[in-house]
Amino acid sequence: MKDLAKPLTNRERIAQILRKGIYSGTFHPGQELVQNTIATQLGVSRMPVREAIYILLKEGLVEHIPNRGFFVKNITRAFFEDYFFIRTLFEQKAVSYICKTLEDSSVLQEFLVGEQNAYERQDVPALSQYTNRLQNYIGSHCGSPRLSTYLQQLWDMSPRRISADSGQQVLFIDSTFQYHQSLVKAILKNEEETACRLIANHLELSKTHYFSIRDELHLDEE
Numbered sequence: 001m002k003d004l005a006k007p008l009t010n011r012e013r014i015a016q017i018l019r020k021g022i023y024s025g026t027f028h029p030g031q032e033l034v035q036n037t038i039a040t041q042l043g044v045s046r047m048p049v050r051e052a053i054y055i056l057l058k059e060g061l062v063e064h065i066p067n068r069g070f071f072v073k074n075i076t077r078a079f080f081e082d083y084f085f086i087r088t089l090f091e092q093k094a095v096s097y098i099c100k101t102l103e104d105s106s107v108l109q110e111f112l113v114g115e116q117n118a119y120e121r122q123d124v125p126a127l128s129q130y131t132n133r134l135q136n137y138i139g140s141h142c143g144s145p146r147l148s149t150y151l152q153q154l155w156d157m158s159p160r161r162i163s164a165d166s167g168q169q170v171l172f173i174d175s176t177f178q179y180h181q182s183l184v185k186a187i188l189k190n191e192e193e194t195a196c197r198l199i200a201n202h203l204e205l206s207k208t209h210y211f212s213i214r215d216e217l218h219l220d221e222e
Contacts, residue, residue, distance in 0.1 A: 010044060014052035016156070017042070022061050022072055023159045025219045029074035033062060059157055077211065077220060080159065084207040087154045091203070092196040094142035094151060095183070099192040107137065108184050119177045127173060131160075134180055159210045172209055175202075 008016065018038070021027040033053055039046045053070050056062045060079070062070050102108075111134060118126035135155050139148040179202040186195040214220055 010048040011051035011055065012156075014038075014042060014044065014048055015055040018052060018056060019059075019061065019157065022056070022075060025217050027072045029072055031072045032068075033070045033072065035070075059153070077214070080207065080210065083154070083157065084203050088200050088203045090147060090151055090154065091138070091199045094138050094144075094147060095187060095195045095199060096192050097143040098138065098141050099187055099190045099195055101141075101143065102187060102190065105188050108188055111137070112181060112184055115177065115180055119173075122173075124173065127177065130180065131176065134184070159213075160206065175205060 018027070018033065027033065035046050035049045035053065039049045042049070053062060057064060057070065061073060061075060063073050064070050111130065115127065115130040118130060135151070139151045139155075142148055142151065179198060183195055183198045183202075186198060
């Protein structure tokens with residue numbers, strides 16, 4: 001399957017690192033994100049760090065206090081309840097459009113085979129890439145450039161990236177693989193209702209999975 005993903009820019013890579021730190025509690029609520037310190041730690045210039053922080057500002061993860069700096073916001077469960085609610089609606093809208101307009105099934109057929117091979121090898125990095133590839137396919141075929149942009153922002157914000165450091169990651173691999181295979185097969189059969197139900201169920205499971213990680217890390221304790 002052709003990889004539609006573009007390499008991350010410096011600012012996107014740094015934003016991903018900082019976002020993961022916020023989600024995992026490495027950066028705690030109220031902590032200042034000192035640009036010079038972060039730049040030194042990551043071995044980059046100050047400019048991409050500043051650009052990365054502005055990405056997080058737009059996502060609602062940090063706040064800017066004039067004449068003081070940028071500070072980590074208190075990201076509560078309500079934030080992620082809203083995140084998964086909006087993401088479910090947008091992904092369902094995108095996949096509904098694809099179910100109605102799909103003509104060339106070759107890319108999705110290739111996806112099914114490639115992901116199956118990666119799963120049989122238990123190649124976790126490859127399986128993660130297949131998640132990215134499926135998201136990129138949905139985003140590029142959803143029929144709306146604006147919806148594609150919103151989806152990409154939501155996917156970039158996904159808390160799934162902290163799961164790589166969690167003992168629950170292995171347990172989540174099987175369900176994600178089964179979800180991808182079922183979703184793609186539903187799309188290939190133009191089964192819009194089934195595809196939308198699969199999306200809702202999977203994202204509800206993802207939310208539960210992330211909240212269990214937050215509980216492990218005691219992120220919601222005062």
